[in-house]
Amino acid sequence: MAGVQSDPHFFEGTEKLLEVWFESTNGDDSFDLRHIGRLDWEHLLRIVRCEIISKSSSDDMDAYVLSESSMFITQKRFILKTCGRTTLLLAMEPLIRLVTEKCGDHKVVDVFYSRKKFAKPEQQHKIHRTFEDEVHHLDQLFKNGAAYTLGKINKDCWHLYMLEDVPGVKDPDQTIELLMWDMCPEKMKIFTKEISEDGAEATQKSGIIDIIPGLQIDDFLFDPCGYSMNGILPGGFYITIHITPEPHCSYVSFESNVPQESYYDLVHKVLGCFNPEKFLMTVFSNKISIAKESHKHFEDLYRLKGYKRKDHQFCAFQNYNLTYTMYTRPII
Numbered sequence: 631m632a633g634v635q636s637d638p639h640f641f642e643g644t645e646k647l648l649e650v651w652f653e654s655t656n657g658d659d660s661f662d663l664r665h666i667g668r669l670d671w672e673h674l675l676r677i678v679r680c681e682i683i684s685k686s687s688s689d690d691m692d693a694y695v696l697s698e699s700s701m702f703i704t705q706k707r708f709i710l711k712t713c714g715r716t717t718l719l720l721a722m723e724p725l726i727r728l729v730t731e732k733c734g735d736h737k738v739v740d741v742f743y744s745r746k747k748f749a750k751p752e753q754q755h756k757i758h759r760t761f762e763d764e765v766h767h768l769d770q771l772f773k774n775g776a777a778y779t780l781g782k783i784n785k786d787c788w789h790l791y792m793l794e795d796v797p798g799v800k801d802p803d804q805t806i807e808l809l810m811w812d813m814c815p816e817k818m819k820i821f822t823k824e825i826s827e828d829g830a831e832a833t834q835k836s837g838i839i840d841i842i843p844g845l846q847i848d849d850f851l852f853d854p855c856g857y858s859m860n861g862i863l864p865g866g867f868y869i870t871i872h873i874t875p876e877p878h879c880s881y882v883s884f885e886s887n888v889p890q891e892s893y894y895d896l897v898h899k900v901l902g903c904f905n906p907e908k909f910l911m912t913v914f915s916n917k918i919s920i921a922k923e924s925h926k927h928f929e930d931l932y933r934l935k936g937y938k939r940k941d942h943q944f945c946a947f948q949n950y951n952l953t954y955t956m957y958t959r960p961i962i
Contacts, residue, residue: 643874643881646718650708651739662705666732686848690866700870717755743791761789780954798949804915808884810906818875822855837903892927910956925953
């Protein structure tokens with residue numbers, strides 16, 4: 631993955647993930663974030679310290695592969711996921727101004743910001759150095775924010791910021807993430823120029839092509855190593871995968887909003903592609919999603935495909951259910 635780091639031999643694969651839902655304040659059906667042009671998005675991304683590599687589109691979504699991860703735009707939803715030393719939250723206020731300028735009067739319906747604990751937080755911009763710093767910044771913009779940490783705070787954990795006491799998203803909404811690290815070296819070699827000529831070859835060799843059939847795939851292999859892909863489906867559904875293959879900081883993220891009653895089979899497919907030593911999984915779904923009870927499939931799953939469960943937490947928020955689970959390979 632691209633990016634300038636303080637330590638030239640280390641790259642922070644862990645992403646910052648921001649999802650913002652908007653709607654018109656006057657019920658205007660023409661309100662559409664996709665009316666915002668590419669030049670405006672490029673200007674916003676310069677604030678974040680990343681740039682657009684490629685774009686793919688469907689009737690429901692514009693998807694961008696970035697130099698540091700991905701961006702997805704639908705009529706009412708903005709998703710930005712960035713790794714490395716990017717400054718994602720510095721774009722929050724400019725984003726709201728941009729939507730006002732290009733799309734008219736609107737309100738922010740909901741906000742979600744999340745990330746795994748950084749491997750080297752001291753290398754981040756000061757706004758992202760601690761979760762407390764991030765929460766402080768968001769609290770200046772939103773008076774009804776709520777911050778949570780799931781998992782062991784002195785080890786690996788996952789942070790979440792969201793809004794409370796809001797009507798929430800009116801559409802079915804769900805997101806599953808698998809964040810994986812200490813990766814299999816043989817699997818990671820596929821995502822280097824030494825083994826694969828381009829992104830398409832890496833997608834094929836790794837088995838990513840088979841995770842969810844029928845995707846419109848936009849993939850990119852960095853030089854000398856690193857990989858990003860977006861895959862989109864009709865209806866505004868996507869998957870996105872980002873890979874830092876270097877052995878000393880190996881990391882893979884998988885994210886999708888494809889609705890499923892159970893994500894058990896999907897999780898098995900993803901783990902088969904990457905074979906991590908450790909991974910954490912989050913499943914986030916609102917009360918009108920078919921995934922709203924998917925947490926029940928993992929409640930008693932103490933072992934999964936050669937992994938042992940270390941943490942499992944379930945949260946029932948006002949509008950969403952959240953499951954956090956961490957697995958590791960048992961030490962032999």
